[in-house]
Amino acid sequence: MNFAEIMEKGGASMWPLLFLSILALSTIIERIWFWSRVLLKQGQVLNRIMDSAARSWEMTPKIARDYRRHPLGEYLYAPLKLNNPDPDLFHLALETAADDQLNTMRRGDKLLEAVVALAPLLGLLGTVLGLIKSLSNIQLSDLGTSSTAGVTLGISESLISTAAGLIVAISSLAFYRIFQALWFNEMRVFRKSGSDLELIYRQRWMALEDNRIPMNSNLETSETVDN
Template sequence: MNFGEIMAKGGPVMWPLLFLSILALGTIVERIWFWSTFLHKEGLILNKVMDAAIANWEVVDKVAHHYRKHPIGNFLYAPLRLSKPEPDVFHLALEAAADEELAGMRRGDKLLEAVIALSPLLGLLGTVLGLINSLGSIQLGDLGNSSTDGVTLGIAEALITTAAGLIIAIVSLAFYRIFQAFWFQQVRIFRKAGSDLEMIYRQRWLQSNKIYTS
């Protein structure tokens, strides 16, 4: 069967399933593009900012500012743009920036969750409606006669929507789990990068206070 025949035999429920599949596909493509570009540059940006923080703290804010359009760069730049903040304020700035950037990385998750939940239900609904349509015209006296030969074909066609719904849900779930794995990895990276940057700043803060008090 070609696409048109599948849509015709699946019934009206195939149209909302098609709509959900388009939404899921668009979200998946957008997320793949986001993660591919994000992960490609993340390591380079993180190394440059942390190397600058260790070698010359006076220029680390300029380095982070250069990469502020990237999530990891913007995260590290958030406390560095403050003017000599106390360590607690520096920590709060890191936490707020991390929450904002990590939340942005989960864009599209709710849509995929909706597709995963709705697709099998719509497929089951289409199958039930197809079975009702196929079996509704059968009478007890027709059982075993040639008049029921088309019932098997009708049931097979009714199952098309269930298969379509399951395929959409399975594909969406697979990519959803992949994106979730990327996100959890970023949580660990952000925590470590933030802790390392904060530790360097606290050391410099203590040294500057000792020099000032002495």
């Protein structure tokens, strides 16, 4: 059977299934393109920003700003663009940016979830409607005669919608699980890189605070001697 015959014999539920399959396919293609760009540049973004933070902190905001189009770069740039924040504010900026970027990465998941849930039900509905149509023409006197041959063919055709619904649902579910796995892995990368960057910043902050304390103490001592 060609595509037109499948759509015709599958019944009215095949059109909603076709619409769901187009939505799922477009979402899958867009997510594949998104994740391919994220994963290909992620190592470069992470290495450049973290190496700069460890060697020359003053250059780190500029390097992170150059990678703002990458989710990881935008995440790490969020606290770096602040003007000498205290460590608690630095941590809060990281958390807020992580929530924003991770939510963006889950775009399309709700649509795939809806397709996975609706496609089998639509397929089953098409089959039930096909069975009702086929069995409504059967009379008890026709059982065992050649007049029931068309009914058997109608029942087999009504199962096309169920098969189509399952194909759409299974395909969508497979890619949904793949995208979920990528998202969980990205969440671990965000947590690790954010913790490392925050640790470097806290060490730098403490070093600056230690340098300020002796200067203030010497100033107070000299004032006391003068008095």
